[in-house]
Amino acid sequence: MFTITDIITTVAMVMGAISLFLFGFGKPQPKWFTYLEIPIIVAALILGLFIDDTVL
Numbered sequence: 001m002f003t004i005t006d007i008i009t010t011v012a013m014v015m016g017a018i019s020l021f022l023f024g025f026g027k028p029q030p031k032w033f034t035y036l037e038i039p040i041i042v043a044a045l046i047l048g049l050f051i052d053d054t055v056l
Contacts, residue, residue: 005047012037012044 015037023029 005044008040008047009044012041015040 019029019033019037023033
């Protein structure tokens with residue numbers, strides 16, 4: 001079964017991949033995508049560190 005941590009971590013990784021493919025290395029990504037992406041990545045890091053005792 002999937003846990004909440006698995007789902008949030010997967011979403012964070014997928015959003016990072018989408019960001020890389022859509023906006024590439026040279027182009028700046030839109031602010032709305034950054035505002036959407038950062039809280040999910042922070043939540044994944046916190047859940048990964050404190051719930052699973054693992055570092056992403």
